[in-house]
Amino acid sequence: MAAAQETATRTLISPARLNRSGAKRIYWVLVIVTILLFTFVFLGPLYWMVTGGLKTGQEIAQVPPTIYPQHPQLSNYVTAWNDLGLGRLLLNTIWYAFGALAFQLVFDVLAAFAFSKLRPRFGNVVLGLMLATLMIPATVLIIPQYVTVIDLPIFHWNMLNSPWVIWLPSVTNAFNIFLLKRFFDSIPEDLLQAAAIDGAGPLRTLRSIILPMSRPIIGVVSIFAVTAVWKDFLWPLLVEPGTNTKTVNVGLNAFAQGLGQNVVVAAAAIAAVPTIVFFLIFQRNIMSGLTVGGVKG
């Protein structure tokens, strides 16, 4: 591995070959074309979304379409905000997302720590049962899950239209537990033994030693957790039906009926702002997080 780092890492096409003038021209043409094409394909619709929200109702339906709004109307955005109750929708979704994140971080970290370091009797069985749920994607279980949350066994709790119905099921993320456990496994036992000798109990060890070391993996898990809630559609559609408890995706779909195209597009643009901003801030963590599930080769 070290040898590969020393020589210039080469890929499919060697640097030497690229430097020949003929190849260089082809390369640059390809790069420029790709940049233009990708900008058009990936950025284009976003541009369309933002400018569409600024157009009048007639202009947006115009044939052929205008590239730039003739008389930009910011009022569409205001209408969108009000008519679709975007403030409420965004607030709800953020509340659900960060609450889910908190519960996942607490419960899943504790569990992963127990599996990895405390290792109680039958811990492996429990871990196996949790990992087995990875084979069965959540969508398949929405019906019994719905039936369960409208009348939770033992407690007889109807969880609909409350944040709990998003928060608690989100903890059942065996992938996060797997990632956390794998990370904790890589922390050497000596550190924990040293802490134990110094008299630290498991909770103290977790808090003062493990967690500070775990920032990268916690970052990854956090990003996955927040993104999952933000992108979820079917489950919130079922369990947050109330007007005041809807999430952004569900609300956008529900309230868009009968509103003009320009207003809906403005609403879509507003709804996209939090996640895009989130992405731009945490870009590097998100990109590196994608490789952490890390199956090599």
Add this chain to the structure above:
Amino acid sequence: MAATTVAPQAPSSGQVTEYRTSRRRSRMRRRIADNLTGYTFLLGAVLCFAFFSWYPMVREFIMSFQHTKRGVTTWVGWHNYTAVWHDPAFAAAWRNTAEFTLLALFGGFVVPFVIAVVLNEFRHAQGYLRVLVYLPVMLPPASGLFLFKYAYDPGSGVFNQILHALHLPTSQWVQSPTMTVPSLVIASTWLNMGGAILIYLAALQNIPGELYEASELDGAGIFRRVWHVTVPQTRLILSLMFLLQIVATMQLFIEPFILAGGDGVENHAESIVYLIYQRAFSFHDFNGAAALGVMLMVVLLVFSAIYTWLSPRQD
């Protein structure tokens, strides 16, 4: 040190046993205490799994063999299964979902891999391009899908405008029975491709450069190098993504829901999950919906089993 002249008395067997037992007892007590601590740490996650994962799994099986009406539950054997089987929408839903899955394999699997291979060669603009492809992934799905909904409008939608400007035949998109699923695939691919591209890019960067050098020295052209070095080296991630792609696309719901109102023209957009949703919440047949859920679960488990059986575990 003054040697004690008195030899230490060998403890009597009774004393030894008592000593050993008391040590064993305190060791056991400590082990119980340790286990209890471990279980306490597990408690939160286990409770959540129990209520929202394991219990629903069992319950779905049970519900699929029952029928509940006005609070009265009876066992009806395979009745629910035969009932949903004979529903005309059943065949349509499976056919649409299968068609979507197959097409989406191209857009969600082959295309991202090819793009990643090409992008990996770029010495410039890689960072910018990575951000670009991932932007749609970060959009709330409803935002992106509403854009597509308007773009797919046969009259004033952008897609037909562009096609018209290029003197190409326009399409009815989601209004046309045959173009419905491809329209869904295009939307879904745009929204999700970025993730796959980035994962493949990361895997490609782990390929040792010597392999390419060696194969080039052996006279292999670009395509042969891709086929004989790139693909085998990324075999594991490719097969994993293949499985994940199939599992994900079989759960198709939001694209047909927003773009085509759930079932689409002549039922051409109806997916299995929509069938489940409709049976439960429009027809109020939760048991039938549970039966459908069990069927989907079995199909997905079969795919996962085939994958696990076919691929040698390397980690």
